Amino acid sequence: MPEEAKKLFAEYKDSYTPAQWAFRWLYNQPEVTCVLSGMNTLEMIDDNVKTASTTEIGSLGPEEEEMLQRVVYAINSRMKVGCTGCGYCMPCPKGVDIPGTFSSYNRRYYDGKFWSVVEYIKCTALRKTSTAASNCVGCGNCEAHCPQHIAIREELKNASKELEGPVYKVVRKFVELFKAF
Numbered sequence: 001m002p003e004e005a006k007k008l009f010a011e012y013k014d015s016y017t018p019a020q021w022a023f024r025w026l027y028n029q030p031e032v033t034c035v036l037s038g039m040n041t042l043e044m045i046d047d048n049v050k051t052a053s054t055t056e057i058g059s060l061g062p063e064e065e066e067m068l069q070r071v072v073y074a075i076n077s078r079m080k081v082g083c084t085g086c087g088y089c090m091p092c093p094k095g096v097d098i099p100g101t102f103s104s105y106n107r108r109y110y111d112g113k114f115w116s117v118v119e120y121i122k123c124t125a126l127r128k129t130s131t132a133a134s135n136c137v138g139c140g141n142c143e144a145h146c147p148q149h150i151a152i153r154e155e156l157k158n159a160s161k162e163l164e165g166p167v168y169k170v171v172r173k174f175v176e177l178f179k180a181f
């Protein structure tokens, strides 16, 4: 999450985690009757149950709505691809790490080029078999599964252009040489 969004949450008078705010916003909507959420630990289940039992339609006032709008703007203005990292597009037959690529690509816009390339090298180049965006052959299998309707093939091309520069290529060459021994 961009620093600006974290700051908006941190400075608000009521203290909730970003996940709690997200659930509160959903439960506040009259159109929403059921919220499906991925949960990995018992703590997450407890936390989500607690939020569900203490939030209902009309819980959020205009001030809270306005703060959340500002958070949304802070995130969207810094996010190149609206990937949530859900992984529904995986596995890719060519081994492309789609969520990892988009996470690194987005990072370029809120954390700078250096850290974005470091993250991308870690998740795609420092592997026995490359999981780089440039391995994409454009079959389109992944796009049918993306709930965010992301033009994955197009965005992978953009990410590859930005992230697979000379430093990346040198690192990958070293990994290939290392493998040969």
Ligand code: SF4
Pocket (backbone or CB within 6 Å): 091, 092, 093, 094, 095, 096, 098, 135, 136, 137, 138, 139, 140, 141, 142, 143, 152, 153, 156
């Ligand atoms: S379009 Fe590219 S990234 Fe998507 S499944 Fe096919 S090869 Fe993998």
Ligand code: SF4
Pocket (backbone or CB within 6 Å): 082, 083, 084, 085, 086, 087, 088, 089, 090, 098, 099, 102, 145, 146, 147, 148, 149, 150, 152
């Ligand atoms: S399915 Fe879409 S949103 Fe989910 S990880 Fe893949 S690209 Fe990202």
